[in-house]
Amino acid sequence: MxxxxxxxxxxxxxxxxxxxxxxxxxxxxxxxxxxxxxxxxxxxxxxxxxxxxxxxxxxxxxxxxxxxxxxxxxxxxxxxSVRPGRRPLRVDVITSRSAQSGLMRDFHRAHPGIELDVMMLFDIETAVAAIRSGAIDASFRAVAAPGRPLPEDIVSVRVLDEPLQLLTGPAHALADARSVTVAQLAGHRIWMPGLTPGTEWAAYYDDLVAEFGLTIEATGPNFGSDALLDTIADTPALATFMGEHSRLIWPAGHGLRRIPVTGPTPVYPHSLLWHRDSPHPALATLRAHLAATTTGHDAVGTWVPDWVLPR
Structure with missing residues (x-):
């Protein structure tokens, strides 16, 4: 018609x-x-x-x-819906409880007039393809994983280094420690069923294991964070890694412990990716907000893999 x-x-x-x-x-x-x-x-x-x-x-x-x-x-x-400035700013984060989601919540509070469409894609290849096709405007990722440089039309800026914490149940041998060094974790079982081979986060933890001689087990299906927390609370021999800014909620009876890791502190490097020719006007506002509100990149006493792009 x-x-x-x-x-x-x-x-x-x-x-x-x-x-x-x-x-x-x-x-x-x-x-x-x-x-x-x-x-x-x-x-x-x-x-x-x-x-x-x-x-x-x-x-x-x-x-x-x-x-x-x-x-x-x-x-x-x-x-x-497709007109820059008239449609929402479409941004990809890994999970709803991640530090990346927290960054977007802070941005929304600072700029409530900017309409957002926050989605969760899987890996960096999917995110980059979505940016290049115009399906999304930006994505938070750790870049660039070994052997996978970004295309020339994709821009990346490191915006947040998130310290790792050890998460244990109340009966774990390290449960009462105020902090633990990376060396102290050698020999302990760290369980992370969400480490999918080929993803940027799997590449990060592979290098962490190789650098410090840790034992990370990725066995078993990934039933989500709630099931992971239940297992960690009930199994004295298991611990897991969580980002310092990850939002976790568990029943009071779990008695879980979040313990800072030091000597050095492994940090997960979150970067913002976008297309060099992106037309959405709110993207510049997001980049300026992140530049003004996030700090601590490449700080003394921290560790990231060699392949992580510098600040």
Whole structure:
């Protein structure tokens, strides 16, 4: 159905005259008549009756009018959904409880007028492909994993170094420690079922294991953070790593401990990725907000893999 013809039909209805509708649309009266006639042929009905006072809707015209207005509203929403500055800023984070989600919540509080669409893609390849296709505007990732440099049209800026913490149950051998060194973790079982081979976070923990001689087990299905916390609380021999800014909630009876890791402190490097030619005006606001509110990159006493891009 020709939307311009539908728009002309609504204009004639609101103006009550073909001549006034032509003036409102900045077209000729002949063009108005042709559009209405074409729409009537498409629908197979008459929409107007010519009357001394102007154009009056037929019974079919009255039936069609609310649908015509809805068609125009849908068309406007469709256009706005892909028009920079009119659609939400689309940003990818790994999980809803991650530090990345926290950064976006802080941004929303600072800029409540910017509409956001936060989504969760899987790995860096999926995120980069979505950025290049325009499906999203930006993504938080650790870059660049070994052997996988970013395409030339993708820009990356490191925005947050998140210290790792050891999470244990109340009966774990290190549960009462105020902090632990990386060396103290050697020989302890660290369970992380979410380490999917080939992802940037798996590459990070592979290097952590190789650097400090740790034991990380990724066995078993990943049933999510709640199931992980239940298992850690009930199993004295197991611990896991969590980011310092990860939002965790568990039953009071779990008695879980979050213990800082030092000597050096492993930090997970979060970077913001976007397309070099991204047109969305809110992206610059997000980048400026992150630059002004995040600090602590490459601090003394911290560790990141050699492949992590510098600040």
């Amino acid at each position: 020709d939307l311009e013809a539908v728009r002309t039909f609504v204009a004639v209805t609101e103006a009550g005259q073909f001549r006034q509708a032509a003036a409102d649309l900045s077209i000729t009266q002949q063009a108005v008549s042709k559009r209405v006639a074409a729409l009537e042929r498409t629908l197979g009905v008459r929409l107007f009756i010519r009357a001394p006072r102007g154009a009056e809707l037929t019974i079919d015209g009255r039936a069609f009018l609310p649908h015509a207005r809805e068609l125009l509203r849908v068309a406007e929403r469709a256009g706005a």
